[in-house]
Amino acid sequence: MLKLSLLTGGLLAASSLVATSVHAAEVSGEMLAQTCSGCHGTFGKIKNSAFMPLAGMNANTFVNTMKEFASGARPSTLMSSLAKGFTDDELKRMADYFAAQKL
Ligand code: HEC
Numbered sequence: 001m002l003k004l005s006l007l008t009g010g011l012l013a014a015s016s017l018v019a020t021s022v023h024a025a026e027v028s029g030e031m032l033a034q035t036c037s038g039c040h041g042t043f044g045k046i047k048n049s050a051f052m053p054l055a056g057m058n059a060n061t062f063v064n065t066m067k068e069f070a071s072g073a074r075p076s077t078l079m080s081s082l083a084k085g086f087t088d089d090e091l092k093r094m095a096d097y098f099a100a101q102k103l
Pocket of ligand 1: 032033035036037038039040052054062065066075076077078079082094
C-alpha cells in the first residue's frame with residue numbers, strides 16, 4: 001500500500017508538472033476547441049440545426065455569445081455551465097480559431 005501511494009503521489013506530481021508546462025506554453029485555441037467537438041463537430045463543422053456549427057463564426061459574435069451564456073443573458077442548459085469555464089483570453093483564442101475555419 002505504501003508503494004502504491006508513493007506511485008500515485010509520483011503520478012500526481014508528474015501530471016501537475018505537465019499541466020504547468022502546458023499552461024506556460026499557452027493552451028491554443030485549437031486545443032480549447034477540442035472540448036466542443038463532441039457537440040459542435042470536429043473543427044466546429046457540423047451540419048445539424050440543433051448543434052449549430054461554430055466554424056466561420058465571427059470572432060466578436062462568438063465572444064459575446066459565450067459571455068451571454070456565462071452570464072445567463074442567453075439561457076442555455078448546456079452552454080451556460082460550459083461557457084463559465086474560460087477566461088476572456090481563452091475565449092478570444094477560441095474565437096480566432098473558429099473564425100479561421102471554413103465551413
Ligand atoms: C454537450 C453539448 C455541447 C458542448 C460540449 C458544447 N456545446 Fe455549444 N451549444 C450546444 C447547444 C445544444 C447549443 C444550442 C444553443 C442553446 O442551447 O441555446 C449550443 C450553442 C453554442 C453557441 C451559439 C451558436 C449560435 O450560432 O448562436 C456557441 C457560440 C457555442 N455553443 C460554443 C461552444 C463552445 C466554444 C464549446 C466548447 C467550449 C461548446 N459550445 C461546447 C451544445 C454544446
